Amino acid sequence: MSDFSPGQRWISDGEAELGLGTVLSCDARSVTILFPASQETRTYNTRQAPLTRVAFGAGDRVTAAEGWQMTVDASREHRGLIIYQGTDGDGNACELPETKLADTMQFDQARDRVLTGQVDRNDWFDLRFRTLHHYQRTEKHPALGFAGPRIELIAHQLYIADEVARRHAPRVLLADEVGLGKTIEAGLILHRLLLTGRAERALILVPDSLTHQWLVELLRRFALNVTLLDENQSTALESDAVGDNPFDSGQIILASQRWLFANPARQHQALKARFDLLIVDEAHHLDWREDGTSGPGYQCVEALSGEIDALLLLTATPEQMGIASHFARLRLLDPERYHTLERFREEERHYAEVAAAIEALDAVGESDSARERVAGVIDDAESRALLATLANPEADAEQRDNIRARLREALLDRHGTGRVMFRNSRRHVGGFPERHLHVTSLELPSAYRRVLRRVERDEDYLDELLIETGMDHPDVLIYPDAMYRELSSDPLNAEPWWHIDPRVRWLLERLSDDSEAGFAGEKVLVIAHHRETAEGLAEGLRTLGGYHAPVFHEGLSLIERDRAAAAFADEEDGCQVLVCSEIGSEGRNFQFCRHLVMFDMPQHPDQLEQRIGRLDRIGQRHAIELHVPQFENSPAARLMRWYHEGMDAFSAPHGVGSALFDAFGDALADALLDDDELDAIIDETHALFTAKLAERDAGRNRLLELNACRPARAEAVIDGVRELDGDRALPRYVERALDIFGVDSRELGNGLMHIKPSPQMLDGLPGLTRGEDGFTATYRRDQALARDDVQRLSWEHPLLREMMGRIVDGTMGNSALALLGHPSIPGGRLMVELIFRTHCPAPKRLHLNRFLPPTAVRVLLDESGANLSDNISFTGLGKNLQKVNKSLARELIKEHHDKLRGLLEQGESEAERELPSIVEAAEARMRAQLDGELARLNALAEHNPAVRDAELAALGEERAALGEAIEATRLRLDAVRVIITVDAGG
Known part of the structure; x- marks a missing residue:
């Protein structure tokens, strides 16, 4: 049987911030510990439990759960539990069972280690003090969570992230236009919430084609490890641990919408898992109907959003399916606020x-x-x-x-x-490249022309054609290659469409043309509507021109799609051309390319903008060259005229295409064979286009743009990030920490360094494995952005977070002994350097560290009890210290044991004098931020129903809980350095 008994008090060696734990239950294999102060429960293997039994000795002061204190004189054990005997504050004899110790107490490991002669190296002690100092600075810094990610400092992205991440359980729609960085905004919010403890687990649902892109983005930009969940992975997890929920297998779960929406059993598991944040990309695909017959995707997200407090919906086209669809997105965010479509229309x-x-x-x-x-x-x-x-x-x-x-x-x-929707437009953000449209007219091949001419002459033939091909109207007219494929009676013997289509020859000529009109040596993205067109085009380029062009379409596996995209992105050995089906125009970022060939025209204006938006994004440094090969007087050419002349669709995104398509889509389909009808529709479209732009500039969209980035706030966030970027203390700290943790670093020049494990490296450091080569890193943001193979070191980098976390939460460097030789100080004297630290157990969700992170209080005493802290600095003292071997250190401590014990008690009294000012400053910071925010939201709630009652209540409860937690702050001894003076010459 184990040595654990219910009611015993233990602390976690690795998570000291959890506070004092109580054994709930135990058996031969496991023990479950409740940490009441932080509202956490842990289960450990009894053989390897990283726990230390709390046991106080004579002279120690302990606090009862009721708040009174006693000085321990002795203790006895009864049925596995310790009962302390001593005197209370009034000198009365009393007893206190360990079960009734205050949950906020901490076991003072530093004191016990030093009194028993257990000492660490002096450079460890030095690093511990500096870590506490830097940890305190960075944890309460307003840019925490935004300085580490590998991103450009773009005002609207950082404003949105800051505004959303500071809210309790934020529920918002991120609806920036294509290319403005919704994924980055969501990643910043997630990163900030994770670092501040406001969220611990997240579920991210994305279209099937974007799962690996999200996976790579979260790892590369935000250094977040994500579990990609699919059916094979879920089954494997269940077989490894029977009965386990695969959605509990990671902190961040990424899953395909198509997989989850089609699987009720997996949806049930997702609902049972405890997530703090739900992110849904391309949310405009969720199908809602007012009559209650919504699609499975909408029903799934609706159920999940009812269980998960925080929700981020992402879409570049919130009104692509009309105002009812837009209302449906808002309804997911706050069903009480957006409960009727008619009321929303009125607003x-x-x-x-x-x-x-x-x-x-x-x-x-x-x-x-x-x-x-x-x-x-x-x-x-x-x-x-x-x-x-x-x-x-x-x-x-x-x-x-x-x-x-x-x-x-x-x-x-x-x-x-x-308040619930953020939408920035390109005209509002600015700084985007120009778009240049290049249209090439080609002659219809005879095989296409015969069919189209017959359709023009014979109205009934169109109906026959639709039946024969199985295609929809107007697809059969817009995509002649698809029609040709469907009409070929024997596809095996028929001439391939790409062999007769002039657009293929035109593309081949451009690829080898080194004139201004050509693509020679430059990357070219080609998008076609149908998968079969993309596959045939790639085959034609290979057969007729010898070009290897990867294909990106919905029939490929995720790995195959990623390989195709990676082959295109490779600057040195990659392919010149990537051919995509329509799915290639959603979500993927190809901004390293400036040439887009639209092999055909999409039917919906939003799809057209999605295509262009793959290249026209923030960070694009070249003008976008749009190439359209079209057949003269064809339905596709007429469709392009509608886009170009009716709504100026190729010059810039205007955000009104969906409304225009709703108004004229059916009439346009009927006019694709009649120029006179088309002219009238173009005129009507342009008139409505002009009116819609004026309406947009005057109404809700103007409100959204004004609200989506408030420049002063955005600039303040950017200034905060730049302050951390330029922190000169960071390289000095990293150099010390890498040396102590056994990591080699070598300067490569030009601001680069190579970091690799040494044989002495401590285990478990992120990105470093013994026997492997490590990684190249830089402190400079511009270098990290320019090279994907270079990691950016910051206070938020996982390697630094891990090293600092081990020091702050563990015992590393919390006791040391050194010799001090100085001409003005006689030998044989005792000094003690004490580092106290504020201790305030509180649930992570409160993010207490923004107001009161662990704060160090240094006390330096000589053997007479004089406080020398203000006269001798930490750095100045350290320069004169000499190391001593551990056996001699133990002897010296044993020799000065009684005097040292007295100095430890006096040091505590000296440190306590500093506590009231620390607490008062923390309370002032908390009140300044939360009282003002609470007053603002209460006033705002009287006018804007978008302020949820739950948000107001949660903020009030948070304010009260933070006040109680800060008020209960205590100091505990974090580290001790014993200093013995020696003759300067000895």
Whole structure:
């Protein structure tokens, strides 16, 4: 049987921050420990449990659960439990069973280690103190979670991440236009929530084609290890551990939507797993119907979002399926707020007035109509008072600017969906490359022309054609190669379509053409609508021109798709051309390429923009060259005219294509054979296009753009990231830590270094395995962005987090002994350097560290008890210390044992004097942030129903819990260094 008994008190060696644990149950194989202060439970193998029994000795002070303290004189054991005997604060004799010890107490390992002669190296002690210092700085830094990822510092992305990640259980729709970085925004939010403890587990659901891209992005950009779950993996996990839920197998689970949505049993397992955050990419594909017959994907996400507190929905086209589909996304975020479609439509009509009022703020004081416009949308006394001051001609310019900013913030907060939806447009963000359209007219091959001419002459033949080919209208007209394939009576004997199609020859000529119109030596992405077209085109390029062109389509496995994309991305040995089916225009990032060939036209404007958006993204440094080979006077050429002349679709994304397609899609399909009808539809489309742009600029979209990036806040976040990027202490700390942990580093020049394990390396460091070559790293953000093979070292890098975590949570370096030789100090004297640390067990979800991270208090005493802390710095003292072997150290400690014990007690009294100011400062920081936020949200809730009651209640509870936790802060001895003076010459 084990040595554990229910009720005993133990602490975790690796997770000291959990507080004092109580044995709940135990058997011969396992023991379960409850850590009440941090609300955590752990189960350990009894043979290898990283636990230390809490046992106090004579002279120790302990605290009872009721709050009173006693000084221990002796102890006895009863049925495996310790009963302490001693005196309370009034000098009365008392007893205290270990079961009634306060949960917030910590076992003081440093004290016991040093008194028993267990000492570490002095450089370990030095690193421990510096780690506590840097850990305190970085944990409460406002840019924590944003400085480590390998990203460019783009204002709107960092603003959204900061705004969302600071909320309790955020539920938002990330709807930036294609190429503006929704995946990065989601990754930043996830990274911040994980680092701050606000979330511990996440489930990410993405289209099948994007699973590996997400996997690589989260690893490469955010250094997050993800478990990719599919049916094979789930089955393997279940067979390895019968009865286990595969969704419990990792901290971050990534899964294909198609797999999960089609599998009710797996959905049930996902619902039973405890996730804190759900991320759903390409959320516009979720099919909702007002009559309750929603698609399986929507039903699955709806069920999961009901169990998971935080939810991020991602879509570049929130209204692709119409306003009802957009409402359905918002309904997932907050079903109480968005419960009827009709009410939502009514709210949308009001947004234009609010946007106009915000624009009119600049004219208040000069125009009565501007003041009336603003007055028409405000309904509270404070805002009316501000407006009156703004209109007062005696107000100075600085005062007016401040009032305009306050009124703008209030209006943005209180109106529209800006609190739950973030949408940035390219025209709002700026800095995107130009787009150049190149159209080449080609003659229809006779095999295509015969069919199309007959359709034009004979109205009934179109119906026959649809029946014969099984294709839909207008696909049969727009995609003549597909029609040709379907009409070939014997495909094995028929001439391949790519052999007769002039577009294939045109592409081959361009690939070898080194003139301005050609692609020689440059990457070319080709997108075709159908998988069969993409496959045939790749075969034609190989057969007719000798070009190896990987194909990217929905029929490939995920690994095959990734290989195709990787072969295209390789600059040195990669292929020049990648051929994609329509699926290649969703989610993938090919911004290293600037030539896009649209082999045919998609039917929906959003699909067209998705195609272009694969290249036209933030970070693209070249103009986008759009190449369209088209057949003269063909239905596809007419479709392109509608895009080009009706909505200017090739110059920039406008965000109104879905509405135009809803209005004219059916009529357009009927006009693809008639130029006169097409001209009329183009004119009507352009008129509606112009009106929609004006409506967008005036209404909800303008509100969203104003709210999606507030420049001052964004710049503050960027400044915080740059501050951590330029922290000069980081390289010095890394050098010390790598040396102590047994990791070799070698400068390579140009800001690069190579890090690899040494034979003495401590086990379990991320990215480093004995016998392997390690990795190349840099501190510079620009270098890491330019080279995927170079890791960026920051305070948030997994290697640093692991090393700092081992030190802060473990015993490494918490006791040491050194000799001090100095001409002004006689030999044989005793000094003790004590490092105390604030201890405040609290649930991780409170993110206490932003206000009160573990804070070090240093006390340096000489043998007379004089406090020398202010006179002798840590660094200054360390420069004069000499190391001593452990056997001599034990002898010296034994010789000074009684005096050392007295100094330890006095040092605690000295450190306690510092605690009130630390607690007071933490409470002030907490009140300044949360009281203001709580007041703002309460006021906001009176005007904007997008503020959820649950969010208000949670913030109030968080405020109260943080207040209690900070107030209960105590100091505990973290590290001790005994210093013995020696003659300067000895």
